[in-house]
Amino acid sequence: MTEKEYNECVTLYADNVYRFILKNLRQEEDARDVVQSAYEKLWKNRSGVEAGKSKSYLFTIAYHQMIDHLRKIKRVELRAEFREEAKISDQPVSQLKAALEVALARLNDTQRSLVLLKDYEGYSYAEIGQIMELTESQVKVYLHRARLQLKSYLVSLENLI
Amino acid sequence: MITRDNYEEFFLLYIDNELSVANREAVERFIAHHPDLQEDWKALLHCRQLPNEQLVFPDKEALYSIGAQEEEEDDEFLHYSPDLSIVFPDKASLYKEGDNKRIVWLPWLRVGVAAATIGIVALLVVLSGHHTTVPSVAQPIVKNNKNAPPVTPAATGTLHSIEGQATRPADDRAVVHKVKVKTSGQTVPHDLVQQQAESHDPVRDAALDPTPAKTVDITATRVAVTTANVTTTTVTTANVHSNDAIAAVQTGIPRNESSFATEALQQHENENHDPENNILVADESPAPGKGKLRGLFRKVTRTFGMTADRDKDGQREVLVGAFQIALK
Numbered sequence: 001m002t003e004k005e006y007n008e009c010v011t012l013y014a015d016n017v018y019r020f021i022l023k024n025l026r027q028e029e030d031a032r033d034v035v036q037s038a039y040e041k042l043w044k045n046r047s048g049v050e051a052g053k054s055k056s057y058l059f060t061i062a063y064h065q066m067i068d069h070l071r072k073i074k075r076v077e078l079r080a081e082f083r084e085e086a087k088i089s090d091q092p093v094s095q096l097k098a099a100l101e102v103a104l105a106r107l108n109d110t111q112r113s114l115v116l117l118k119d120y121e122g123y124s125y126a127e128i129g130q131i132m133e134l135t136e137s138q139v140k141v142y143l144h145r146a147r148l149q150l151k152s153y154l155v156s157l158e159n160l161i
Numbered sequence: 162m163i164t165r166d167n168y169e170e171f172f173l174l175y176i177d178n179e180l181s182v183a184n185r186e187a188v189e190r191f192i193a194h195h196p197d198l199q200e201d202w203k204a205l206l207h208c209r210q211l212p213n214e215q216l217v218f219p220d221k222e223a224l225y226s227i228g229a230q231e232e233e234e235d236d237e238f239l240h241y242s243p244d245l246s247i248v249f250p251d252k253a254s255l256y257k258e259g260d261n262k263r264i265v266w267l268p269w270l271r272v273g274v275a276a277a278t279i280g281i282v283a284l285l286v287v288l289s290g291h292h293t294t295v296p297s298v299a300q301p302i303v304k305n306n307k308n309a310p311p312v313t314p315a316a317t318g319t320l321h322s323i324e325g326q327a328t329r330p331a332d333d334r335a336v337v338h339k340v341k342v343k344t345s346g347q348t349v350p351h352d353l354v355q356q357q358a359e360s361h362d363p364v365r366d367a368a369l370d371p372t373p374a375k376t377v378d379i380t381a382t383r384v385a386v387t388t389a390n391v392t393t394t395t396v397t398t399a400n401v402h403s404n405d406a407i408a409a410v411q412t413g414i415p416r417n418e419s420s421f422a423t424e425a426l427q428q429h430e431n432e433n434h435d436p437e438n439n440i441l442v443a444d445e446s447p448a449p450g451k452g453k454l455r456g457l458f459r460k461v462t463r464t465f466g467m468t469a470d471r472d473k474d475g476q477r478e479v480l481v482g483a484f485q486i487a488l489k
Contacts, residue, residue, distance in 0.1 A: 010224045018218035023210075032220065039224045096207065104210065118177055119210035125179060144173045150208040151201075 001046040001054060009054045010039065016055075017062045020116050024066055024109065034069055038062040059121070060131045063113060070109055096154075103153040111146035118143060163191045168198060172205050288461050 001009075017038060022031040038061040042049065049057050104112055113132060117123045123131070125139045134142070163171050168191060174180045175188045192202050218224075 007225055010221060014218040014221055014224055015216070016212075019212055019216050022216065028219075032218070035218060036220075036223065100207070100210070103208075115210055120212045122178070125177075140177075140179075143177065144170070147173055147176065147205060147208050148169075151204045154207055155204055 001042075001049045001051050003046075005051040005054065006043060006046055009042065009051075009058060013055050013058055014039070016121060017058055020059065020113075020120055021062055021066050023104070023116050023120075024112055025069065026105070030069060030073070034062055034065050037065055041065075056123075056127060056131060059117070059123075063131055066113075067109065099154055099157045100150070103150045103157075106153060107146050107149060111142060111149070114139060114143045115146050115150070163187055165195070165198075168195075169201070172202060176205055176209060285461055288458055 014035065018031055018035050021034045022028060025031050025034070038058060041061050042054070042058055104115065107115065110132070114128060117128045117131065125136045125143075128134070128139045128143075129136050132139070168188075171180070171184070171188050171191070175185060180188065192199060
């Protein structure tokens with residue numbers, strides 16, 4: 001990867017990686033640090049990275065650094081905050097969106113990353129497996145389980161409302 | 162084929178966009194034909210996460226500048242040079258003198274031991290080699306002449322001492338030589354013994370010397386030759402002069418089994434024999450040079466002995482203790 005290709009990688013994928021990390025960490029500063037360190041690592045290893053695989057490589061680095069960061073801080077209290085925030089909303093659209101945020105936050109780290117990589121970036125099962133170091137069948141099973149969990153939460157929430 | 166039992170998996174694969182076009186159409190037809198399942202279908206569609214396009218990374222310039230910063234750091238590293246004015250203040254404390262002494266001491270000790278061993282081995286080899294070249298000659302002993310100057314034979318009692326006596330002017334001194342020879346008991350070819358005697362026997366050389374003034378002053382010589390069968394030969398000469406030598410030779414071994422020393426003495430006797438003046442003088446007093454060292458030499462030469470004779474096959478042998486080693 002040349003310097004030009006690296007800068008293109010910044011232009012094209014920096015926002016995507018940032019959203020993915022921010023949705024997982026819920027902390028802008030932490031998400032920014034993770035993205036920053038992911039790009040630094042991409043720059044150091046640019047000689048061994050092909051330009052066509054730079055996005056996948058970038059998401060892989062960012063995901064593992066995010067996991068390390070989560071293991072350090074273990075911010076489990078975020079779930080409660082988002083739960084309260086969902087109850088406060090009074091607009092139907094925003095209610096659904098907030099409920100979806102809460103439902104996403106209730107997933108574990110692996111399930112949440114699977115859903116985000118699939119829905120945000122449109123990666124296939126195989127590509128997600130490479131990023132998260134899982135088999136394709138594991139990705140499929142874990143992702144379907146996460147979807148059903150999200151649906152179950154939204155259906156139960158609709159029943160309450 | 163989609164059924165009511167497996168429709169959920171098809172719905173999930175449809176949402177994940179993992180179905181082919183044909184299967185996607187099959188799912189859509191299945192939902193149209195089963196309105197009671199549309200609730201589940203809508204719930205799953207709502208579970209999809211849509212990215213917020215307004216959410217962007219706030220500091221992209223910092224990411225662009227990562228490459229530039231790294232290159233500047235690389236340049237600084239390349240142009241960095243060490244400050245030679247900074248030195249370690251206490252280098253003397255880092256040297257290890259004690260260890261060096263110990264390292265030197267051990268090799269010298271080993272070298273000393275090795276040198277001593279080599280010296281001892283070399284001494285033994287020299288002694289055994291000397292014994293091999295002249296195996297049948299013992300210490301000559303001066304006897305029966307107090308006025309004559311003492312004869313100093315060589316430490317090993319070689320025949321060179323006899324030669325030294327033979328070159329002196331003739332007088333009436335009596336000299337007794339004792340010669341002991343140990344062989345392996347093998348019969349030695351006569352021609353070989355003769356050749357050895359011709360090459361190493363100064364007595365015979367002196368006797369055969371045609372010069373009139375040269376005399377052989379061997380008054381009495383006793384040669385004892387011992388074979389493996391303990392055969393002893395005594396050769397006695399008395400007042401042997403170049404012109405009228407008087408000698409008595411008593412021998413009990415055949416000519417072909419005798420050593421070169423015996424052969425030489427016999428030949429010398431045959432040339433200078435005078436039976437009328439047989440004088441047998443046996444002097445048992447210690448010869449000059451005989452002492453503790455001589456006993457050590459004898460033990461060494463007995464341990465490592467090489468025969469002067471050859472066996473029936475013409476092979477030379479070396480005696481090491483009770484073992485015989487054939488030489489090629």
